Amino acid sequence: MESGNMRYLAPKTVTEAAQLLADSDGIARVLAGGTDLLVQMKAETIAPDLLVDIKHIPGMREITAEAGGWRIGAAVPGAHISEHAGLKADWPGVVEAAALIGSTQVQGRASIVGNLCNASPAADSVPALVAADARVQITGPKGTRDCAVIEIPVGPGKTTLQRGEIVTAVLLPARTGIGADACLRFIPRTEMDIAVCSAAVNVTLDESGRCSAARVALGAVAPVVLLVEEAADILVGSRLDRATLERLQSVCSKAARPIDDKRGTAEFRREVVGVMARRAARLAAERATAKAGEKA
Amino acid sequence: MSKTHVTTTINGTRTEFLCEANETLLTVLRDRLHLTGAKEGCGSGDCGACSVTLNGRLVASCLVLGVEAEGAEITTVEGMAEGGELHPLQQKFLDLAALQCGVCTPGILVAAKALLEKNPDPSEQEVRYWLAGNLCRCTGYDKIIKAVLAAAADLRGAA
Numbered sequence A: 001m002e003s004g005n006m007r008y009l010a011p012k013t014v015t016e017a018a019q020l021l022a023d024s025d026g027i028a029r030v031l032a033g034g035t036d037l038l039v040q041m042k043a044e045t046i047a048p049d050l051l052v053d054i055k056h057i058p059g060m061r062e063i064t065a066e067a068g069g070w071r072i073g074a075a076v077p078g079a080h081i082s083e084h085a086g087l088k089a090d091w092p093g094v095v096e097a098a099a100l101i102g103s104t105q106v107q108g109r110a111s112i113v114g115n116l117c118n119a120s121p122a123a124d125s126v127p128a129l130v131a132a133d134a135r136v137q138i139t140g141p142k143g144t145r146d147c148a149v150i151e152i153p154v155g156p157g158k159t160t161l162q163r164g165e166i167v168t169a170v171l172l173p174a175r176t177g178i179g180a181d182a183c184l185r186f187i188p189r190t191e192m193d194i195a196v197c198s199a200a201v202n203v204t205l206d207e208s209g210r211c212s213a214a215r216v217a218l219g220a221v222a223p224v225v226l227l228v229e230e231a232a233d234i235l236v237g238s239r240l241d242r243a244t245l246e247r248l249q250s251v252c253s254k255a256a257r258p259i260d261d262k263r264g265t266a267e268f269r270r271e272v273v274g275v276m277a278r279r280a281a282r283l284a285a286e287r288a289t290a291k292a293g294e295k296a
Numbered sequence B: 001m002s003k004t005h006v007t008t009t010i011n012g013t014r015t016e017f018l019c020e021a022n023e024t025l026l027t028v029l030r031d032r033l034h035l036t037g038a039k040e041g042c043g044s045g046d047c048g049a050c051s052v053t054l055n056g057r058l059v060a061s062c063l064v065l066g067v068e069a070e071g072a073e074i075t076t077v078e079g080m081a082e083g084g085e086l087h088p089l090q091q092k093f094l095d096l097a098a099l100q101c102g103v104c105t106p107g108i109l110v111a112a113k114a115l116l117e118k119n120p121d122p123s124e125q126e127v128r129y130w131l132a133g134n135l136c137r138c139t140g141y142d143k144i145i146k147a148v149l150a151a152a153a154d155l156r157g158a159a
């Protein structure tokens, strides 16, 4: 690795961390699990002068119940997310999306916030976070703010985070009514590959089993994650029956704006992302119906 | 650039070292501490040959900085045998010929041990998925999977 003069600091408070990043002269980066950052440093696509490790800041490695939903600290690794029964019960799609990231070894370190802030169009956890309407808390040199997950990435490798800003947590909202989510990814292998495309669907059912709210997000078919409102509109008011899901599929295929690359042609991606969306919607519906059964 | 002083625990023993901020834990283990069990297959998180546990979690030590080891608990393949007696996983790998060149073996042993601590009775599919990040270019994997399942059975029998 280059960057022989790099400094590494592990502050104990987020204010200090934000200040260190803001005050640094050269290239400064937050270090969470390092599974993107260290690979980029080795490939010499980035040579930071300063790494600020956030893992020693209280709360960064914790999952806690908050306001009826969940707060996932920014440095919580995927393996911890998969082990959390409460989170899985409320947000099975978010948990399965986080579990898609890399191998067991990568799961031991990789955070969903790192996945988001690295801003790859193929980041596996992001569509599920967007479908869940998750928010992120941010601390910067000027104080704290929060925003929707979808507002963070603006293009490959680019985010709306300002100099010195650190994402401190992901906030998953409280589930209202009976609902569930699901996330599916297409890769040519069964493990360890980069998404050709992916889809996440989050549905809420009313007492009669009709869909009362929905969010549909697509991954790896545009420079950023896509929230497809037209697809959600198709689901709302329906019983998530076959004909509805087929319409969802075609709307998602049309909404996709993919590129050709070595992992798949644009045409293939457009086709497959629709299929992923239909299957994810069916899975989310099945999960929600099962929950309704448990409650009855 | 001045080196950083790091105090950590490796295989239960308090260990101190000096390293540069950009050195990986894998480099520290191998070149500074002479624990050469963990191997560098790829250096990019893809092969699992450098697997160790860090605070109880399986990680690729090529994607951990040495300085991140401060205050942590690390285990490596060197910590598996106890008092000269091989761990059941190591013994089964020998008995069932689950290695050829052996470059992947330390990483697979550490990874398999982490699995069995979490799930003492994994299915074949669970073993295969857990070890998906451990590449082996020699064996074709079948013997590795069989050895892990046999060691799991042994360990359950002994418990």
Ligand SMILES: Cc1cc2nc3c(=O)[nH]c(=O)nc-3n(C[C@H](O)[C@H](O)[C@H](O)COP(=O)(O)OP(=O)(O)OC[C@H]3O[C@@H](n4cnc5c(N)ncnc54)[C@H](O)[C@@H]3O)c2cc1C
Pocket: A029, A030, A031, A032, A033, A034, A035, A036, A037, A038, A039, A054, A074, A100, A101, A102, A103, A106, A109, A110, A111, A112, A113, A114, A115, A116, A117, A118, A122, A123, A124, A125, A161, A165, A166, A167, A168, A192, A193, A194, A195, B044, B045, B046
């Ligand atoms: C072998 C391998 C397989 C992989 N497989 C997948 C896969 O299947 N799917 C997938 O989506 N990704 C995959 N990845 C990429 C990577 O593991 C993920 O993107 C991971 O979620 C990154 O999280 P991290 O905590 O390791 O981030 P880091 O590497 O620590 O950080 C990533 C970026 O985000 C910034 N950052 C991190 N945390 C914050 C914060 N709190 N506030 C502000 N900025 C922050 C960092 O400065 C850096 O620029 C893989 C990587 C490897 C090495």
Ligand code: FES
Pocket: B039, B040, B041, B042, B043, B044, B045, B046, B047, B048, B049, B050, B051, B060, B061, B062, B063
């Ligand atoms: S050397 Fe670390 S994963 Fe290959």
Ligand code: FES
Pocket: B098, B099, B100, B101, B102, B103, B104, B105, B135, B136, B137, B138, B139
């Ligand atoms: S035995 Fe040679 S790589 Fe596995």
